[in-house]
Amino acid sequence: MELLGFSVDLGSPVNTALFLYILYSVQKIIFPPIAKPTKVPNEFKGGYTWMPKAHPPTVLYRIYTPKTLEPFSGKDGGRILLAINGTVFDVTAGRNFYGPNGMYGNFAGRDASRGMAKQSFDFDMLTPVDAPVDPLTDLAPDEIDNMKGWVEHFSNKYIICGKLVENDAL
Template sequence: MSFSNPLNILLIPPILYLVFRLIVPHPLKQTPAASTYSEQVYNWLPSKHPDIICQRRYTATELLEYDGTGLKKGGQRILLAILRVGPDGKWGERTVFDVTAGKSFYGPDGVYGNFAGRDASRGMAKQSFELDMLRPTDQPLDTLSDLTKAEIENMRGWHEHFERKYIVCGELVEDGEA
């Protein structure tokens, strides 16, 4: 090896470092014994696991508890329901979605905030966010029998959008069915 070439001189330190690391491994790359447990080794564990919401059946009154107003206090999630319509046009259950991830839209100050904790089927079908689209929670679920085919198709599209974007966490049922 000739030391007259400056490139050779520049390569000496990296080569020496690599040889040193082959002889003396880096202390952080050594793995502890499998049977050893310490807080330092498993420091990736969260201090508290996030709250989860279980799959269940909700009545309109129960669903109203999840309108997002508890989020400011560090509490409840935001849920809403939409009627599922199959590709064949047959109506299914009213799916309850956890839309907490979209709290800027569905929270109390969001543009769709009036749908939080409610059955949003009629409003989504008619593309209306007016309060008269919401059925009072002390009445039976909206039959939606007056919707046009275009409105039903619109509601189906919203349901598909929600299925791709949010967690399905239950089904909205009449009082007494929960």
């Protein structure tokens, strides 16, 4: 038998079974069954609203100094900001990591550039808030690349909410 320009040999039971299965599959694709649902899904029984329960807090882009950045350490459930290479990130969504009891909690409200570049959580990696912003001139090229990698990672994950400048710049 010839069908659509193809020679079909239905002499074997296997060929016949495959041919019937293909016809059945094509029929199901072309003419899918139309059935109305018999029950309402559980998640919609109480109704549904597209409005969120609360609007997320608005984040404004600001200029920060080390002193004005320090209060954003996440204490008392507040926002958590940190700076890397002059860019300030709102890392509040990562409270478990950057909050007061998190692994990176010492970076909260601070310039984390040196610590991120050197992969160190030591407090001596942090510049005091009343000192000038760390110029990072003594970093090795691989440490600078590491810091830039963190900036890229944070840029894809957290909101950029400001720029870090010297204390006397404002």
